[in-house]
Amino acid sequence: MKKLAFLLSFFPLISTASDYSCEQEFNWLKKTFENNDAGFQYALSQKGEKNYLEHNKASLKAIKNADDISDCHQKLQQWLLFFREGHIGLSLNVKKESNASVHNFNKTEFQKYLNNKTKEDIEGIWRLPSYTVGLKKEGSNYNGYVIDSTNSKWQPGQLKLILNEENDGTYKATYYMADHSIRHVDSVDFIDQNHLSLGNNWLTLSRQNPKEESKAEVLQYVQLMESKTPLVKRLSKETALLRIPSFSYTDKKHIDTVIRDNLETILNTENLIIDIRGNGGGSDISYEEILPIIYTNPIRNVGVEFLSTPLNNSRMLKFIDDENFSDDDKKWAKEGYKTLQQRPGQFVNLDAQSVSVKKLENVNPLPKKVGILIDESNGSTAEQFLLAAKQSYKVKLLGAPTRGVLDISNMHQVDSPSKNLTLHYSLSKSLRIPEMTIDGKGIQPDFYLDSSIPAYQWVSYTRGMLEEM
Template identity: 45%
Template sequence: MIKFNALNLLLILMSTFTFGQECDCEANFLWAKKTFEENDAGFHYTIDKKGQDTYNILNQKILEKAKGAKTLPECQSVIYEWSKFFRSGHFGFSIIKNDHNQNNVIDKKKIKEQPIVKIDYSKFEKRINLISTPTLEGVWSDGTYKIGIIKTADGYSGFIINADKTNWTPNQLKFLINNNKEEADLWMKDFSKRENLKVDIIGNNLINIGNVLYLKRLSKTYEDTQEIKDYIKFLYAGNKSYFQILSGKTAYIRIPAFDLDYKKQIDSVIAANSVNIEKTENLIIDVRYNGGGADTSYEKLIPFLYTNPIRTVGLQHLSTPLNNEVMLGLSKNENFDEEHQKAYKEAYETLNNNLGKFVSLSDEIVKVKKLDKVLPFPKNIAILINNGNASTTEQFLLSAKQSKKVKLFGTTTRGALDISNMSDVVSPDGNFELRYGRSKSYRIPEMAIDDKGIQPDYYLDNSIPNKQWVEYVQKIMEE
C-alpha cells in the first residue's frame, strides 16, 4: 500500500499561491472522470452505494463549473469538489508545480499595505536580554523568516527581522497572537491572511501556529523540562525512527513513517534495541502522523506483539492496461531482489490475462500468520494513534488489535485503507496529476475503514495535550 500523506494533500488543496496560467478545465475534467471511472477500484463500489442518477446529476453540475474555470487553481477546486463524492482519502488531484505552470503572482498592493511594527531593533534586543522569566517576547525563526515578537495592546506582534529570498521586508507584521495566547492571525508567504489559527506553545522555546508556522526561539533561550525535550525530539524526528528507555518498566519506540525507503532504518532501530524490548514489561509504539507506506516495513514489530494467529483479509486488483503497467514497472525495479521482481512479473501476466476483471493475486482471501512462540516480554503494548494515521498504518493497527497484549490510545484514525495501491497519472496537458486506487479490500462492505477510521481503545481527549500523551500512557501502563 502506498502512503497517504494527509499533510501533503492539505497543502495541495489549501495552497495560497496564485497560478496565473489558464487551462482547458472542461477537457481536464472529462479526462479525470474517464480515467477514474475506467481504472479506480472503488468507483463502482461508490456508485452502488450512492446511485447512478445521483452521480449523473453531480457530473452535469461539475461540467458547467469546469466550463467557467479558467485558471489552474479554479480548475483544481472544481475537480476536487467532484472527487469528494467518492471518498476523502486515497484520492488526489493536484497541480504539478514546475517552471511551466508555477507562476507565483503576488499582489504588490498587498505588500505595500502590509502593517508595519514600528520598533527600534537594537533597543528591542537589549530589552529581551533583560527578561528573566520566559514570555513570548524574543527572537524566533522557522528557517526562512527571522521574526521578533513584542507585546502590544492587541496581543503579541510578530514582525519581520529578516526574510531573504521572499517579498517580506523588515518590520512588516507577520502574525498577531491574541492576549490569551490561544489564537493568531497569520499572513502567508503571498500576503494572504489566515485568521483564528490555533497557537500551541511548546515549552519555552517553540511555537506552533496552526500547523503552518513552527518557530524556534533564537534569543533569549530558556531551559525546558525533559518531557518537553522528548516531545520536541518527537516533532523534529522527521522520518527517522528512534528508541528510548522511559523507565525500568517502560520502553518507547517512535515510527513516523512506514515508507519502503525507511524499512532498513526501522529494522535497524528494532534490531539494535531488541534485547531491551524483550526484557521490559511495557512498550509504547508511537505511530502518530504515520500516514502509511509498505506493509513489509512493520514486519519486525509483529513478533513483539504476537499472542495468537493474525488474520489479514486480502484484496483484489482491478485489471486494466493502465493499472497493470505499475506491476510491470515493479518487476524491473532494482530496489527489489530477483525473487520479488519475478513475483511482480508473474502478477503482471496474470492481470493482463484478465483485463476488465477484479483479480486476486493470492490463493487465499484471508491469510493467517502464525509464529512459533509468544514472547514473555513486553507484557503490555500501547500504540499511540491519531487522525494522521492511514493506509498501511491502519493495516498495521488491524493486525496489532488482534493481540491480547495491545491497546490503542489516542483518537480515531483517518480512514483510508479499503481502496488502496495508489497510482499517479499526469493529465494530457501536463498541468495536473490524478491519484486513484488500483485495489479493493475483501473486508468491504462488512468491515469498512474508509471515511470511518479505526477507533482507539482509550480515547485521549483534548484535556490531555499531545505533548503529554507519552507520559500519560506510561503512567496508566505502570500503575
C-alpha cells in the same frame, strides 16, 4: 498479499501553462477516474448515482467559470473530494508565481521590540527545520519573516508563514513550502508558551531564547514529534518507548536498525510504548520487524483485489523494469500482470487466498504490555499496522481515532494529455468491504485520550497506566 514498496512522488515536473481548456481537463479527469479508480463504483453505491450526476452538473458549471489554470485545478480537486478523502489527489504541474518578495524586516530592531515587551505572546523569534523566523503582528495577522535559512531558495526578509486568528479564537496558517508554493494549515495548536504545532504535528515551531523554560515533559514531546527517524528511549525501569514517525519504505532500514540496536532493552523491559502519532503510512514491509516483538497469536490479514485496466496494469510493467525491486518482487509483478491482463474490467485477487495468516514460532515473554499511541494523522499503512498489532493480547491502542484512509489503496498516477495535471488514484479495494470498513471512520482507540489530557502528556499517562495495570 505480496508486500511491495509503492513509492509515490507528489513533486510534479514543473511546466508553464500555455493554452488550456478547463472543460477538457475535466472531461479527461472524469473519464480516467471513472474507468480506472478502484473506489469509484463503491463510492457511487454509497452516495447514489443521482447525487453524482448533480455533483457533475454543479462542477461543470463552476469549471466553465474558472479564472485560470490554478482556479481550474482547485475546482477539479473539489470534484474529486466527492469520492473520498484519502489515497486520491490532483497535482498542478504549472509553475505559479512565488512569494519571493523581500520585506523590510530588521532583526535587531525586532529583538529590541521584543525585549521591551513585559509578556511573551505569539510575537517572537521562532525556530523550525531549516529556518529561523520572526513572528510579528501586523494588523490582525502574525507574519513570519525569514531571519536565517539553510535553504538557498529563501532569503532573509521573505514571508514564510502567516497565522490568521479566527472568530472563535483559534488559528489557521498559510505556510510557504521550500519551493514557495502555498500550503494551507487548518489547525494551529499551542503546546505551551514556547512551542507551536501546525497541522497536528506536521510542523513544530520552538521559541528562541524563551524567558521561561518549558517543562521537561513538553521538551520530550517536541523531541519526539520533531524526530524524522525512529528512536528508542527508556522512560523508567519498567517502560521503554519506541517512536516511529513514518513507515515510508526509505525509513525501513532506520526502523530495522533502531530495533536491532535496542532489542535487548526492549525484550527485557516490562512495558513498551509505541508512538506512531503523525505517521501517515508508507509501506507494509517497514513494520515487519515490530510484529515479532508484540506477537502473541496468529495475525490474520484480509487482502485486496485489483481493478484490471490497461492503465492500471501498466504499473506492473514498470515494477518489472525497476532496479530497486528484488527478483522475487519482479516475478510477482510479472505473474500479476499476466493474471490481470486475462481479466480486463474485473477486480482480481492476486493472492492464492483472500485471508493470509502470519504465524511466528516464538512469543516473547517481555514486554508484557504494549500501548500504541495513535491520532487522527495515522492513515494507510499506519492503519494496516494497527489492524495487525491490535490482534495481539498484549496490545492496547490509546489516543484518538485514526484518519480512516485504508479501504481503497495502492496508488498510481497519470498525467493529463496537456501535462498540466497529474491524477493520483487507487488500484485496489479491500476485501473487508463492506463488513469492516475503515474509511471515513478510522480505527478507534481502546482508551480515548480526550482534550483534557494535553498531547504532551500522552506518554506519561500511558506509562502510568501500563505500570499500574
